[in-house]
Amino acid sequence: MDLQYARETFERYLEQYDQSDDKIRLKIVHTYGVVDASRQITERMGLSPEDIDLAQLIGLLHDIGRFEQLRIFDSFEPDTMNHARFGVRILFEEGLIRRFVREDKWDDIIRTAIIKHSDFKLGGIEDSHKLLHARIIRDADKLDNCRVKLEDAIETMLQVTAKEVGKSAISPEVMEQFRRKESIRSLTRKTKMDYWVSYLAYFFDINYQVTFDIIEENNYIERLIARIPYSNPETAEQMLEIKEGLKQYVSAARCSKHSNYL
Structure with a gap:
């Protein structure tokens, strides 16, 4: 090779x-x-x-x-x-x-x-x-x-500005999937915020402790959530819940993920 x-x-x-x-x-x-x-x-x-x-x-x-x-x-x-x-x-x-x-x-x-x-x-x-x-x-x-x-650029990923993303709502079905600590199914994404939440929900599908270590070392949760200005009040409140939920999940997962690789 x-x-x-x-x-x-x-x-x-x-x-x-x-x-x-x-x-x-x-x-x-x-x-x-x-x-x-x-x-x-x-x-x-x-x-x-x-x-x-x-x-x-x-x-x-x-x-x-x-x-x-x-x-x-x-x-x-x-x-x-x-x-x-x-x-x-x-x-x-x-x-x-x-x-x-x-x-x-x-x-x-x-x-x-x-x-x-x-x-x-x-x-x-x-x-x-x-x-x-x-x-x-x-x-x-x-x-x-x-x-x-x-x-x-947010525009390259989502075809709208970060401001436009933050004005939109999170669909109830997407929020429920997040609360169940699940990845977001593509067909349930309806708003631009649904897409943004789906990117954050990737963390529920990480396999290895070393990957979680890298996530924490780079402060990815805080930095990703801070990328969008959440002008929609309900969305802003939900994002506080999402941030705390992810931080708790990653902290717990670092202690329990696969250590025997083969």
Whole structure:
């Protein structure tokens, strides 16, 4: 496995897309952010050099289907394309994977991790090594999404300004899912605040203590919640509840998440 070779191949692959487009640029930066988050997680877990490299390779390829989704639909919305399944199709059914990694010994792990990385809930994986990498990419994806939500323009993500987001309400169904400590189902999101709450609810689907450690070290909960000015009084009150709920959840989860990785 040659990560530098894979990165160079990825750069050549991206030449077919308009890298001046804000959404394409966001996904390119996100890809490398997930590679770095995968490295941080696996190094902190004390995994083998091979698993550290494999996790980074999965991070490099996990969103490869997004670029075609954006070219065709100019949208990240899940009802336009299942980007994870499309990524697996072009990598493994059309053979693109051999352009990134010459050996096939890791194919089953890579395939499983990519196709499962955006599932609402992770399930159906019995092999411990596949499960390890499926969990790692999901954590790494969410870690870099924290950075995305802090650094990238709200308009690029939600097509309105931060002020407009903060004026909107949180739908009762979305608030109830949050109170049950669940990720937010895409089809229940109706307002821009519903989308923002769904990004915060990612924390309910973190797998590893080391990931929670990184979340706390970067003060992601406080910083993400402070990004939006909540001018809607009810929304402002609910966001105080959400902040306290998340802080308590993360604090408790740091003591209970997976410590035996394989």
